[in-house]
Amino acid sequence: MTTARRRSYGVKGAPYAFLLPATILFALFFALPIGYAVWLSLHKVQVKGLGLGSGARSEVWAGFENYADALTDSELLDGALRVLGYGAIVVPVMLGLALVFALMLDSDKVRLAPFTRLAIFLPYAIPGVVAALLWGFLYLPDVSPFYFVLETLGLPQPDLLDGGGLYAALSNIAVWGGTGFNMIVIYTSLQAIPVEVYEAAELDGATPLQIALRIKIPMVAPSLVLTFFFSIIATLQVFSEPTTLKPLTNSVSTTWSPLMKVHRDAFGEGDIYSAAAGAVIIAVATLVLSFGFLRAANSRQKQEAAR
Amino acid sequence: MSSLAVRKAAPAAGATPGTAQGPPLRRRIALVPTLTLLLGAIYCLLPVAWVLIAATKSGSELFSTFTFLPGTGFADNLSDLNAYRDGIYWQWMGNSALYAGLGALLSTAVSAISGYALAIYRFRGREAVFNVLMAGVLMPPVILAIPQYLLMAKADLADSHWSVLLPLVLSPYGVYLARIYAAAAVPGDVVEAGRMDGASEWRIFTRIALPMMVPGLVTVFLFQFVAVWNNFLLPYIMLSDDEKFPITLGLFTLLEQGANTPALYTLVITGALLAVVPLIALFLVIQRFWSLDLLSGAVKS
Numbered sequence: 001m002t003t004a005r006r007r008s009y010g011v012k013g014a015p016y017a018f019l020l021p022a023t024i025l026f027a028l029f030f031a032l033p034i035g036y037a038v039w040l041s042l043h044k045v046q047v048k049g050l051g052l053g054s055g056a057r058s059e060v061w062a063g064f065e066n067y068a069d070a071l072t073d074s075e076l077l078d079g080a081l082r083v084l085g086y087g088a089i090v091v092p093v094m095l096g097l098a099l100v101f102a103l104m105l106d107s108d109k110v111r112l113a114p115f116t117r118l119a120i121f122l123p124y125a126i127p128g129v130v131a132a133l134l135w136g137f138l139y140l141p142d143v144s145p146f147y148f149v150l151e152t153l154g155l156p157q158p159d160l161l162d163g164g165g166l167y168a169a170l171s172n173i174a175v176w177g178g179t180g181f182n183m184i185v186i187y188t189s190l191q192a193i194p195v196e197v198y199e200a201a202e203l204d205g206a207t208p209l210q211i212a213l214r215i216k217i218p219m220v221a222p223s224l225v226l227t228f229f230f231s232i233i234a235t236l237q238v239f240s241e242p243t244t245l246k247p248l249t250n251s252v253s254t255t256w257s258p259l260m261k262v263h264r265d266a267f268g269e270g271d272i273y274s275a276a277a278g279a280v281i282i283a284v285a286t287l288v289l290s291f292g293f294l295r296a297a298n299s300r301q302k303q304e305a306a307r
Numbered sequence: 308m309s310s311l312a313v314r315k316a317a318p319a320a321g322a323t324p325g326t327a328q329g330p331p332l333r334r335r336i337a338l339v340p341t342l343t344l345l346l347g348a349i350y351c352l353l354p355v356a357w358v359l360i361a362a363t364k365s366g367s368e369l370f371s372t373f374t375f376l377p378g379t380g381f382a383d384n385l386s387d388l389n390a391y392r393d394g395i396y397w398q399w400m401g402n403s404a405l406y407a408g409l410g411a412l413l414s415t416a417v418s419a420i421s422g423y424a425l426a427i428y429r430f431r432g433r434e435a436v437f438n439v440l441m442a443g444v445l446m447p448p449v450i451l452a453i454p455q456y457l458l459m460a461k462a463d464l465a466d467s468h469w470s471v472l473l474p475l476v477l478s479p480y481g482v483y484l485a486r487i488y489a490a491a492a493v494p495g496d497v498v499e500a501g502r503m504d505g506a507s508e509w510r511i512f513t514r515i516a517l518p519m520m521v522p523g524l525v526t527v528f529l530f531q532f533v534a535v536w537n538n539f540l541l542p543y544i545m546l547s548d549d550e551k552f553p554i555t556l557g558l559f560t561l562l563e564q565g566a567n568t569p570a571l572y573t574l575v576i577t578g579a580l581l582a583v584v585p586l587i588a589l590f591l592v593i594q595r596f597w598s599l600d601l602l603s604g605a606v607k608s
Contacts, residue, residue, distance in 0.1 A: 026477055137357075279449055
């Protein structure tokens, strides 16, 4: 890198000019909406008299009333618990599969690697709504090949669109859609490890499994941290998949996930003030979880480095 | 030390599977990895294979014949879909192409110039600007989308094409990728040389740096294209006029109506197939341009 030798001559204004479009867009579509959401979350509508005529409805300061309501709202809490349960399935399964597939792709003498890599990555190109739609039909007893197989074998047929089965069904859609992308990220960092690193271990008689566990996995730890981080964020924000399954089953409520509840408050009930408070709480929870996780990952890396 | 012991033990233990001295057959085809990957590929292709077959079934065949048995109704399904509300399906496809194509193009342009500025120049506030932009990645879309909708409504832009296009132009992830790529692909010496020759900063960017950044920018474009094409929440919140719907939202509303009119299910399935085909085709064509190094660069830094 030559960064150290880079100097700026009479170009002081250039970077600011180059960043102007991004700054304007950020102000208009990120900062302003966030500020507005916070402002809304601290207000409520007060109705004077019968609420008729102009000026009868006015926005007044509500303090943390909306937050107190949201935090004690059982629907929001239930939604949060559902999403945590869902995430506890999706994240380990998805990343576990992604790691296994990446290690397999990276192993010697594997056949059909380009084809399988492409096939496993393919769901990334399919919209979440379409993915949920396809799987949704595959879960319907009259259409599903799984029910056909179970029936032929005389085995009990679980309801995939209700109760505990619903978690499995929703998790499967997320795992199907996300494994390939994470696999590519991990695989790419595996490819970046110099071959000499394994050659020594191989000469020492290490088995492929030992090499994978003792050398490869520790060396791709940073990319595992990154994929974990993005997976958690994506999981907490699940919206389109349960929304798409809703028409196919009665057991997905309009408040299944916290985001769905916020959406319903804002557009179903027209209470944008409560919705804004809910949205701010979700954002803060996401930030706290992500930064908490990043800090934990960093301090572990420092410990490892210190040893 | 322990490795030394292993090295001595290995020949004594005979053919340890997978070592250089292992049986020749195991060395030629790694059976376990190949089978595992094949299973993964089958799992990932299963729903795609299903939609391909299900689209050929008539309404009655869908619920009565075996899942993977082709039906006889493909032509009918196609003409039904075509006739549905005067071909609104094709309008949804066109809208998606517009949102994803134009959105990704604008987004790539903004990412390129921002990423270049962040990578090449040292200036006060550089890291602050970068960190603030990156915080955008963490923001749940809904916390943005609801106030974005209210602001768009105030500006009389809600339910317009702009309301879906504009909020997506700035992509923090795109800026991040472009910055990494510019740092790796544009040597500082070349920029310096351009300055010596008296070129303006803008000219150095457009004539020298931009061509060097093209492979990375293709990746940024593709990421954005897929992200916008797959987007659901923003159009779901912004749009009420279904003539402006992208394909994701169109198919969703069709499925919702199908819950009451099962006859629409065959339309939904045929529509899903046709929505997936161009994306898969695009994906197959572009995956060779897909810059894996860029992804790993994003991971390593």
